[in-house]
Amino acid sequence: xxxxxxxxxxxxxxxxxxxxxxxxxxxxxxxxxxxxxxxxxxxxxxxxxxxxxxxxxxxxxxxxxxxxxxxxxxxxxxxxxxxxxxxxxxxxxxxxxxxxxxxxxxxxxxxxxxxxxxxxxxxxxxxxxxxxxxxxxxxxxxxxxxxxxxxxxxxxxxxxxxxxxxxxxxxxxxxxxxxxxxxxxxxxxxxxxxxxxxxxxxxxxxxxxxxxxxxxxxxxxxxxxxxxxxxxxxxxxxxxxxxxxxxxxxxxxxxxxxxxxxxxxxxxxxxxxxxxxxxxxxxxxxxxxxxxxxxxxxxxxxxxxxxxxxxxxxxxxxxxxxxxxxxxxxxxxxxxxxxxxxxxxxxxxxxxxxxxxxxxxxxxxxxxxxxxxxxxxxxxxxxxxxxxxxxxxxxxxxxxxxx
Numbered sequence: 546x547x548x549x550x551x552x553x554x555x556x557x558x559x560x561x562x563x564x565x566x567x568x569x570x571x572x573x574x575x576x577x578x579x580x581x582x583x584x585x586x587x588x589x590x591x592x593x594x595x596x597x598x599x600x601x602x603x604x605x606x607x608x609x610x611x612x613x614x615x616x617x618x619x620x621x622x623x624x625x626x627x628x629x630x631x632x633x634x635x636x637x638x639x640x641x642x643x644x645x646x647x648x649x650x651x652x653x654x655x656x657x658x659x660x661x662x663x664x665x666x667x668x669x670x671x672x673x674x675x676x677x678x679x680x681x682x683x684x685x686x687x688x689x690x691x692x693x694x695x696x697x698x699x700x701x702x703x704x705x706x707x708x709x710x711x712x713x714x715x716x717x718x719x720x721x722x723x724x725x726x727x728x729x730x731x732x733x734x735x736x737x738x739x740x741x742x743x744x745x746x747x748x749x750x751x752x753x754x755x756x757x758x759x760x761x762x763x764x765x766x767x768x769x770x771x772x773x774x775x776x777x778x779x780x781x782x783x784x785x786x787x788x789x790x791x792x793x794x795x796x797x798x799x800x801x802x803x804x805x806x807x808x809x810x811x812x813x814x815x816x817x818x819x820x821x822x823x824x825x826x827x828x829x830x831x832x833x834x835x836x837x838x839x840x841x842x843x844x845x846x847x848x849x850x851x852x853x854x855x856x857x858x859x860x861x862x863x864x865x866x867x868x869x870x871x872x873x874x875x876x877x878x879x880x881x882x883x884x885x886x887x888x889x890x891x892x893x894x895x896x897x898x899x900x901x902x903x904x905x906x907x908x909x910x911x912x913x914x915x916x917x918x919x920x921x922x923x924x925x926x927x928x929x930x931x932x933x934x935x936x937x938x939x940x941x942x943x944x945x946x947x948x
Contacts, residue, residue, distance in 0.1 A: 549913060555752045556919045557634045557905070561738065566902075568878070568881055568882070568883040568923060569881055569883055569922050569927075569928060569931055569934070570591060570624070570797045570883040571746070571856070571883050571885040571920050571922050571923065571924075572745075572747075572855075572856075572922075572923065572925070573745070573924045573926055574745035574746070574747030574750045574799050574924075575816075575820070575925060575926040576750075576926070576927075577783065578811045578903060579812050579870075580745055580809055581814060582812075583587040583658045583808040583809060583811065583812040583947070584805045584809050584812075586803040586807050586808065587725065587803055587804050587808040589671065592802075592804050592805060593804050593805055593887075594801060594803040594804055594805075594879065595653075595773075595779050595780050595801055595804070596804040596903075597804070597806050598805075598807035599617060599723060599802065599804060599805040600616060600808050601774075601807065602697060602808075602810050602811050602814075602908040603615040603616060603617055603756070603809035604605045604660060604896060605641075605811055605814055606756055606810075606814065609731070609733075609814065609817070610732065610739070611729050611730070611731055611733065611734045611752065611758070612732025612733050612734040612739070612758035612759060612760055613734075613760045613762070613765075614760070614761075614764075614765035615756050615757070615758045615925060616619075616753070616756065616757050616758075616759075616761065616765055616768040616769055616771055616772065616804045617741070617751075617754060617756050617758065617807065617810075618754065618755040618756065618800045618801075619625070619753060619754065619772075619799075619801060619802050619891065620712050620742070620744075620753045620754060620755050620800075620936050621649065621708060621720045621742025621743070621744060621754075621755035621857055622653065622744070622755070622944055623648040623772070623800035623823060624648060624740045624741070624755030624756060624757045624800075624944055625649055625653035625690075625718065625740050625755075626653045626656050626755050626771075626798070626800070627653055627718070627768045627771045627800060628653070628657065628716045628757050628764075628768070628919045628925060629653045629657045629659070629688070630767065630768075630771045630797075631738065631757075631759075631764045631767040631768050631771065632687065632688050632713075632716060632737075632738070632764075634654060634657040634658075634659040634687055634688060634715040635657055636658040637656050637659075637685060638657075638659040638660070638685060638687040638688075639659060639660045639661075639683060639685040639686045639687065640654045640659055640660070640661055640662065640683070640686070640687060640688040640689065640690055640716075641662045641663075641664050641673075641678050641686060641688075641689045642654070642661055642662070642664070642665065642673070642689070642690035642691070642692070642718075642800070642869075643663065643666055643672070643673040643679050643690075643691065643692050643694075643911070643912045644663040644665070644666070644891045644892045644893075644908050644911045645666050645671050645672075645694060645888060645890060645892035645914070645915070646671075646692040646694070646718065646888060647720075647887075647888055648891050648894060650718050650805055650891070651663075651690075651694055651891050651897075653667075654688075654690070655939075656738035659687070662681050662683075662686070663676045663681075663691075663889075663891065663892050663903075663907075663908060664678045664680070664681045664819055664820070665774050665908045665910045665911055666694075666874055666908075666910050666911050666914070667700075667910070668910050668913070668914055669844070669845035669925035670691070670694065670844060670845050670846075670847065671694045671695070671697075671844060671858070671911075671914060672692070672694050672697060672698075672699040672700065673691050673692065673699055673700075673704075673718060675700050675704055675707060675912070678707060678740070679702065679707060679752065679875035681807065681937050682707070682711055682713075686711065686713060687713065687714065688713055688715070688716055689704060689707070689708060689715050689716070690715075690716045690718055691704050691715070691717055691718065691736075692718040692720075692721070692722065692723050693717065693718065693722035693725060693732060693853075694720045694721060694856075694860055695721055695844065695852070695854065695855055695856040695857070695887070696725050696824075696852045696853035696854045696855040696856065697722070697725070697844070697846060697847070697850055697852040698719075698722060698726075698727040698732055698850045698852070699717070699803065700847075701715075701727050701735050702727075702728070702738065703718070705735070705832075708737075712796070713735045714738070714899070715736040715737045715738075716737065716738045716739075716740065717732070717735070717736035717738070717739040717740065718740050719732045719739050719740060719754070720741055720742035720744075720747070720748075720754075720855075721731065721742075721745065721851055721853065722741075722854045722855065723748045723749065723817070723853070723863075724748055724817055724818070724854035725850065725852055725864045726850065726851040727764065727849065727850050728849050728850075729833060733758045733918070734758065734760060734822055734851075735921070736760065737761065737764070738757050738758070738759045738761075738764055739757065739758045739759070740755065740756070740757050741756045741757075741758070741855075741858070742754075742755050743755060743756070743757065743806075743810060746855075746923075746924065747855060748817060748820050748821065748824070748853060748855065749816070749817055749820070750800060750809065750813060751790050751806035751807065751809050751810040751813070752806055752807075752809065754802050754806050755802075755812060760864055765883060767795075767938065768847035770794065770795060770797060771795070771798065771800070772798065772799075772800035772801055773796040773797060773799070773800075773801060774793060774797045774798065774799060775792075775793050775794060775795035775796050775797030775798075775934065776792065776793050776794070776797065777792050777794050777808055778791050778792050779792065779801075780900060819925075820925040821854075821925075823831045823925040823927075824854040824924075824925050825851075825852075825854060826857075827923060827925075827927060827932055828854040828857055828923070829934055830936070831843065831845075831857055831859075831921065831923075831935075832937065834936045834940075835936075835939070838939070838940050838943065839862075839865060839944075840861060840865045840866055840943040840944075840947060841860070841861065841862070841939065841942070841943055841948065842859065842860040842861075842862060843859055843860075843861050844858060844859075844860070848941065854923060855871055855923070856887055856920050856923055857920065857921045857922075857923040858918050858919065858920045858921070859889060859918075859919055859921060860914065860917040860918060861873060861917045861918075861919065861943070862917075863916070863917060865947060866947060867946050867947070867948055868946050869916075870886075870916055870917060870918070870919065872946065873877045873919065873942060873943065873946065874919055874944070876942045876945070877938060877939065878881070878920070878944055880941075881934075881938070882921070882922060882935060882939075883922060884919050884921060884922075885918045885919075885920040886919060886920060887916075887918065888915070890908060890912055890913065890915055892907055893905065893912070894906060920934055921935055921939065922935055927929070
């Protein structure tokens with residue numbers, strides 16, 4: 546079937562918007578001169594890794610989310626792995642998580658020899674359904690890993706109540722949700738451990754990087770050891786003490802973040818509130834526009850939350866369209882929008898189907914929503930012209946394929 550009659554020039558002419566010279570990505574970093582100066586300062590110093598900026602960044606981050614401890618890692622995935630280790634996950638254990646996430650959330654459970662168990666989602670927010678968690682708890686369940694999908698916090702109150710009742714550890718995957726609020730409190734000090742990502746498309750970036758926050762001192766100690774090969778002290782501590790001795794007390798990994806990455810993170814952290822305000826402004830304008838657009842449904846926002854809007858997914862009402870999601874996706878790409886899909890449900894990936902026997906139909910809510918999803922451009926560096934162009938392009942493409 547041919548594309549509807551639409552091109553970049555026809556879309557932008559009605560709004561006076563400049564045409565995108567290249568594909569407008571779904572996410573993008575923002576780096577300014579202050580960020581560059583901060584990194585250069587560290588590159589010219591004595592320490593470019595495992596130095597003073599590590600603790601400085603961790604302390605500033607912990608203060609921002611109101612947690613007692615923050616431990617940085619080389620990536621969000623490494624941080625998830627560290628949290629799974631700190632929680633004591635191992636062979637014979639199970640951890641419940643959502644299929645509507647990037648595969649790293651479930652993979653970190655596998656890294657520890659434990660088994661990820663999926664629980665279906667709430668179709669309005671795409672977050673894990675606490676009632677489905679309840680159904681999946683067994684005598685082997687040791688942890689729950691809710692994901693704050695797109696930056697909208699999961700139903701943490703009910704999840705934490707379940708964890709208290711069954712003595713489970715909650716590892717909140719908040720890689721989408723830095724700056725989000727749940728019942729008036731910032732995400733980061735609500736769960737037993739909370740994991741963040743500093744990938745370039747996130748709210749702040751360190752290039753690659755991640756963080757685990759917690760109020761539990763034992764967890765923090767295990768996290769620090771795990772990121773440093775399982776060794777009980779780091780090179781800077783030994784240098785400071787004039788000592789050569791170290792002891793590997795557990796099997797760990799080299800998941801350290803560099804000092805210059807932390808310098809970038811510190812500089813970016815100072816801009817986080819401004820970045821969040823812009824993302825929320827973009828989300829509000831998208832939602833206002835698409836609530837009035839036939840064939841398109843924005844995700845719901847629960848009254849008790851203030852999302853951080855890492856992503857802005859929309860759901861297509863396929864019953865009102867002549868084509869499926871793939872054709873809409875291709876049409877939006879053809880007019881300059883770097884749309885994406887978040888996510889292919891984890892249980893449908895070949896590895897999980899082959900090794901765990903998952904089948905289509907196992908998680909109907911996640912699978913049904915997945916067929917409808919398209920992620921629109923959402924990053925704090927977007928201009929108003931970019932925003933107007935996205936809204937007009939989506940409206941024209943969807944209208945062009947209406948029944």
